[in-house]
Structures are given as C-alpha cells and as structure tokens.
Amino acid sequence: MPQPSATSSIRLMAYMLLLALVLLGVKFGAFFLTRSNAILTDALESIINFVTGGVALYSVYLAAKPKDQDHPYGHGKIEFLSSGLExxxxxxxxxxxxGKSVYNLVYPQTIARIDTGMYLTFLTGGANYLAGRYLVRHGTRHSSVTLIANGKHLLSDAYSSLGLIIGLACIYFTDLLWLDSVVAIIFGSFITYTGYGLVRNSISGVMDEADHQLIERIIQxxxxxxxxxxIDLHNMRVIKYGSHLHIDCHLTLPWYFNLQESHKEVELFQETIEEELGDVVELFVHLDPCLPxxxxxLCTKSDCKVREHVFVDRVEWTLSNVIVNEKHAL
Structure with a gap:
C-alpha cells in the first residue's frame, strides 16, 4: 500500500489533471474568439499541461509502489523520466x-475581441499560479521531483499569461497587429527554455549527478x-530515487568499539539525518577504525583512555572534504 503522503500526492495530481482539462477548454475558447497567436501559445501549452499531467499522475502512482525483488531501490526513478518527457x-x-508566429509576421491575420481574451487569460493564469504554488510546496515537502516539475511548469505558464495580458493590452490600445506575433515569439522562446531546463534536470537525476546543495544541507x-x-566522515554520496534518498558514506569510530557500540552510533547517525530529511533515507555506512x-x-573524544597524541584541532566537515574518498588528517 502507498504511504499516506504518496496517496495525497496521487489524489492531488488527479485534481490537477481535471483542472488542466477545464483550463484547456477555456483557453481554446479564448483563441477561437480572438484568433490571436499569443493566446494560441497559451492554449497549446495547456495541451501539454494535460498530457504531462496524465504522465505525472501515473509516475507518482508508480513511484509510490514499494520495493520488490526486481526493483530493490524502489520505482522512484520513473519521476525523472516523467519530468524529462514533460x-x-x-x-x-x-x-x-x-514557427507559427514567424509565419504570421509575414502573413498577418485579423484579431478580434481582445478584451475578452485578456479576461479569460487572466482567469486561467491565476488558476495556474495558485495550483503551481501548491504543487511546488507539496512536492518539496515530500521530495517529489514530478510534483515540483509540474508545479514549476504551471508557474511558468502563469507568468507567461501575465506577460501575454500585457502584450494583448498593447495590441488593444495601439492596433498594431504585428505585436501579437512578436509577443508569441517571446513567450514561445520562454516556453522552450523552460522545457530545456526540465529535460536537463531529468538527465541529471537519471545520471545520478551529485546534488551539492542537498549534500551541504546534510553536512550542516x-x-x-x-x-x-x-571522529571522521568522508566519501559521502547521495543518490535520488524519486522521493527517496540513498546515502553512502564512511564513518570513522574509535578502533576499540565492539559491534554493538558501533551499531548504536550508526543508528544515532541515521536518526540525525532523518530528523532533517524525514524517513525517506536509506543509509549505508562503511565503518572505519581510527588510526592512532x-x-x-583531530579526535574530540574527551574520555579516550588509549589516546596516543594530544588533540590539535577539529576538522569542520564541508562539501569539499566530505565527498572525497580520503580520511582527513592534520
């Protein structure tokens, strides 16, 4: 059974899919009323919103499935593929x-009822802004790449709608019809760049590119x-599997600790990370004995009875010295 957070994410994406369908109808209604290329950019992006919303819903559902023998790390990687497709x-x-806007710069077409188009664009843009903000907040809370990507997409759609309204207002007051195609080209470029960013982040996730910001948060x-x-921490690696994190690291403990004492320290180490990131962490710790x-x-242990050298200084763990596979020394 999916976790409660996963169930709420699935339900949320279902609502967003329904919202995308409603806004799709409103935007195409605005286009057929106005015949504006700029409004068409908004309507075409709504088709993408609906299609990717369906893909996102399926990927969130699949990512919520528990680990099995064929997927020992879970199904979370599907979220990166969903984000890449989007x-x-x-x-x-x-x-x-x-392309269409460039064509209409050469062969312009008549635009009608711009004021109605602006009202409808404002309505759909506001709805996308509120939905996008909620998706990003919910996705960040539950570490869902798909929800965050979908939320950012809706926010970019809302911002483009705001610029679109400004552009339509200029056309309305100046009667310069060529501005319609210019505005569409500008926002078409913005949409293309947004898509590139999502593909780039998706590739980074599939290739397990190091998330330095996340590692720095853990180190802090x-x-x-x-x-x-x-005593020491090094060779830390963090891999994302959807909302779950797989963390590898080497932890140096006193050489004379028995197995039970060492296991207790690992439990405390994991609890410390989980208090910050939640229970989505799978931790594998390689234990190293200290080397007197x-x-x-660099050991701050005050009750050590076998110390062979006086304490000199504590090594502050940083991104640059923790991700390296090398024990620290003074």
Missing amino acids: GTLIAIAGIGII VLNQRRRQNW PLSCR
Whole structure:
C-alpha cells in the first residue's frame, strides 16, 4: 500500500489533471474568439499541461509502489523520466509556437475581441499560479521531483499569461497587429527554455549527478549534531530515487568499539539525518577504525583512555572534504 503522503500526492495530481482539462477548454475558447497567436501559445501549452499531467499522475502512482525483488531501490526513478518527457513536450510546443508566429509576421491575420481574451487569460493564469504554488510546496515537502516539475511548469505558464495580458493590452490600445506575433515569439522562446531546463534536470537525476546543495544541507546538520565518537566522515554520496534518498558514506569510530557500540552510533547517525530529511533515507555506512596517532590529532573524544597524541584541532566537515574518498588528517 502507498504511504499516506504518496496517496495525497496521487489524489492531488488527479485534481490537477481535471483542472488542466477545464483550463484547456477555456483557453481554446479564448483563441477561437480572438484568433490571436499569443493566446494560441497559451492554449497549446495547456495541451501539454494535460498530457504531462496524465504522465505525472501515473509516475507518482508508480513511484509510490514499494520495493520488490526486481526493483530493490524502489520505482522512484520513473519521476525523472516523467519530468524529462514533460520538458521535451514543452520544448516542442515552444518551437511550434515560434514557427507559427514567424509565419504570421509575414502573413498577418485579423484579431478580434481582445478584451475578452485578456479576461479569460487572466482567469486561467491565476488558476495556474495558485495550483503551481501548491504543487511546488507539496512536492518539496515530500521530495517529489514530478510534483515540483509540474508545479514549476504551471508557474511558468502563469507568468507567461501575465506577460501575454500585457502584450494583448498593447495590441488593444495601439492596433498594431504585428505585436501579437512578436509577443508569441517571446513567450514561445520562454516556453522552450523552460522545457530545456526540465529535460536537463531529468538527465541529471537519471545520471545520478551529485546534488551539492542537498549534500551541504546534510553536512550542516551533521556538523551541528556531531558526536565525539564520530571522529571522521568522508566519501559521502547521495543518490535520488524519486522521493527517496540513498546515502553512502564512511564513518570513522574509535578502533576499540565492539559491534554493538558501533551499531548504536550508526543508528544515532541515521536518526540525525532523518530528523532533517524525514524517513525517506536509506543509509549505508562503511565503518572505519581510527588510526592512532594520526586520528588522535583531530579526535574530540574527551574520555579516550588509549589516546596516543594530544588533540590539535577539529576538522569542520564541508562539501569539499566530505565527498572525497580520503580520511582527513592534520
């Protein structure tokens, strides 16, 4: 059974799919009333919103499925593929919009009822803005790449609608019909760039590109909650599987700790990370014994009875020294 957070995400995406269908009808109604290329850009992007909303709904559902023998790390990677597909379709729509707008610069067409088009565009843009903000907030809370990508797409749609209204207002007050195609080209370019960004992020996730911002966040928490027994930390790697995180690292503990004591430290180490990131963390820790007297120089353990060198200085864990597969030394 999916977790409660996953169930709420699936339900949310179903509502967003229904909203996309309603807004799609409103935007195409505005286009048929006005015959404006600029409004057509908004309507075509709504087709993408609806298609990608369906893909996002399926990917969120699939990502929520539990791990199995064929997918030992879960099904979360599907979210990156969903985000990539969404970005590709957005980019294609943007290129199509630019092409049609260039054609109508050469062969202009009549525009009608611009004021009605502006009202309808304002209505749909406001709805997309509110929906996008909620999706990004919900996706960030539950570490869902798909929800965040879909939310950012809706926000970009809302911002383009705002610019579109400004452009239509200029056409309305100046009667310069060529402005319609110019506005469409500008927003077609913006849409294409948005699609490229989503594809780029998707490829980064599939290729397990290091998320330095996330690793720095983890390191900051570990520095703040650092225990004396955690002598050193290095070779940290974080891999995303949808909303789940797989973390590998090497942790140096006192060489004389028995298995039970070492296991307790690993549990405390994991609890520290989970308090910051939630229970979506799968942690694999390789334990290293300290190496006297080298480790003694940076060890802050005050009750060590076998210390072979006086404490010199504590090594502050940073992104640059934690991701390297090398023990720290002074």
